[in-house]
Amino acid sequence: MPEHLLEANNVTKIFDIRQGFVTKHFHAVDQASFTLEKDKPEIFTIAGESGSGKSTFAKMILGMDSPSSGKLQYQGRDVSSLNKAKKRNWFYKQVQPVFQDPFAAFSPLKRIDSYLHETFHNYKMAPASEADSYINSVLNQVGLSIAEIKGRYPNELSGGQAQRVAIARALITKPSLIVADEPVSMLDASLRMSIVNMFRKLKQDNGVSIIYITHDLATAYYSADRIAVMLRGWIVEIGPVEHVLGNPKHPYTQNLKASIPQADPDKTWETKISLADMEIAEFSRTGCKFAARCPAVMEKCKSEAPKDYNVEGRNVKCFLYE
Amino acid sequence: MNTIVNTQDLKAYYITKAYGVERTVKAVDNVTIAIEEGEVYGLAGESGCGKSTLLKVMLGEFQPPLTVVGGSVTYNFDGQEKNAASLTEEDRQEIRWSKVSYIPQGSMHVLNPVRRIQDTFHDFIVTHKPMSKRETFDMTRNYLRELGLPEKVMRSYPHQLSGGMRQRVTIALATILWPKLIFADEPTTALDVVVQRGVIQLLKEIQQKKNSTIVLITHDLGVHANLADHIGVLYAGKLVEEAPTRTILTKPRHPYTQFLIKSLPTFDERSEREGIPGRPPALDHPPSGCRFHTRCPLLLEKCKTLEPEMFTVGPEHRVACHLITEVGHA
Secondary structure, three states: OOOEEEEEEEEEEEEEEEEOOEEEEEEEEEEEEEEEEOOOOOEEEEEOOOOOOHHHHHHHHOOOOOOOEEEEEEOOEEHHHOOHHHHHHHHHHHEEEEOOOHHHHOOOOOOHHHHHHHHHHHOOOOOHHHHHHHHHHHHHHOOOOHHHHOOOOHHHOOHHHHHHHHHHHHHOOOOOEEEEEOOOOOOOHHHHHHHHHHHHHHHHHHOOEEEEEEOOHHHHHHHOOEEEEEEOOEEEEEEEHHHHOOOOOOHHHHHHHHOOOOOOOOOOOOOOOOOOOOHHHHHOOOOOOOOOOOOOOOHHHHOOOOOEEEEOOEEEEOHHHO | OOEEEEEEEEEEEEEEEEOOEEEEEEEEEEEEEEEEOOOEEEEEOOOOOOHHHHHHHHHOOOOOOEEEEEEEEEEEEOOEEEEHHHOOHHHHHHHEOOOEEEEOOOHHHOOOOOOOHHHHHHHHHHHHOOOOHHHHHHHHHHHHHHHOOOHHHHHOOHHHOOHHHHHHHHHHHHHOOOOOEEEEEOOOOOOOHHHHHHHHHHHHHHHHHHOOEEEEEOOOHHHHHHHOOEEEEEEOOEEEEEEEHHHHHHOOOOHHHHHHHHOOOOOOOOOOOOOOOOOOOOOOOOOOOOOOOOOOOOOOHHHHOOOOOOEEEEOOEEEOOHHHHHOOOO
């Protein structure tokens, strides 16, 4: 049986919310499935608005949280059943995170290069005498050099530089998968492009697969191969990015795409949109979770949850395509 | 049209002295801007280019180490002129919130976490107008209804609201007394695209209802395209280009502005796009001559030594670049 790099099979995460004597179940991720192939490195984007379950999903992929039901397998092994030693020595060597805010990820009291050395020694990537040259070669991949950051504290670096160091740290173990949770949302537009370009380069040159979690669809369209659009825990549309963002089918994806502000005076917004009032209410809604905001809502949407339908090369969770 | 606020050769530096070492950061240097009544003026630029410093000075809300070294900021309310850099305490009380208002970036830190939204509104209103609690609650309710926000937020605490709702409540709070001049510092940066669109929609509505003036700071040119009438592009503390929104986006003249626009990904094509090479200069030792010359691909010899002046190239279109005067194009 061919092994997948990562296989998410009906992954569900339920949080309980207690209000007095009543306990409500809250599906932060609901039956989400996708696979990444082993020998085909790609940039896989998980997109959606805030509170759609993106980060919970990322945590489960990184083994920091386990699914309530469903299976998450990395190279054929269940991520949540790995024991501690296996997780440290094998799993984290292959799967590395990059987080949103580099200044929160690095302690302000530690020199930033100490993180690189620590990771290097923890995983014994090469003889200790070669530490500096090894780290320098990794830093070169992200457009930095060891001379630039040696002995510096995080506050001495700009946001873009600090995020590059965070990515370099993830690259030290030569991972096959990087999970980047909103890596560019703290940076301004021109820096975003340089980080995203770097992801493309890493994919091509190093064969690293990247799960790129973002709400910025413009950079997703620019960099990704496939995209999964999440809404209140559901993956509502999943497929190649040219199809999904080039010609979105789910009303929510259409809404998302139309909401990207474009720097073009001829493409300004004409119509108005309605925003979600209460997140919890949408999460626990029966039927389609987008029903309250959907411009194409039908009677059936309010009572029944739609299944995945295959339309033009992608899967869409919407009754319009039944 | 009346000018509601203008800056004249404004220089605002951060001057610090520690252990006898003086350090001067020239965050805003020789900026001249005139903002008309009833327009949305956008300020664009990378992080660290002096956008927020300029806003602080225009608000008259700054303390040392930030010092105004030269130039002036003048408000003009119905023919009454006031210098923003030297407001007295009484002036401030009178102007703040009822004439000049401010929408900050992080709405989480603005609303009092231990008071209900309606009480926060009450606090703000009674500072400026003597009113009973019932009156302020009515006023708040009517205003929220007018803006299309749900009434139930009044009785909520800030942590019960989502980020987008909180930002919209903050905007409502900043505009409830119908100020003429609203400063907004990255009002949508932390929000996702759908919510961002809702917030911009709200700002636009408020602006059109009372014909107020908005000074909008954001690095996102897409947001400017949807909201601003004029855009000023700042680079390293200098205004490098200023024009109506359409002109800036379709016919930028300064190499920096061209870079900014070219680096944005679009849905039309997926071709390779580059970020701007290099990084913004540190402002304590800005480069000589044109401050962009270290990153400029079209560099001339004189750019290294001589600072370019603002040059008018078209209707309401000003550019500070030697290429315009030397070669005639950029």
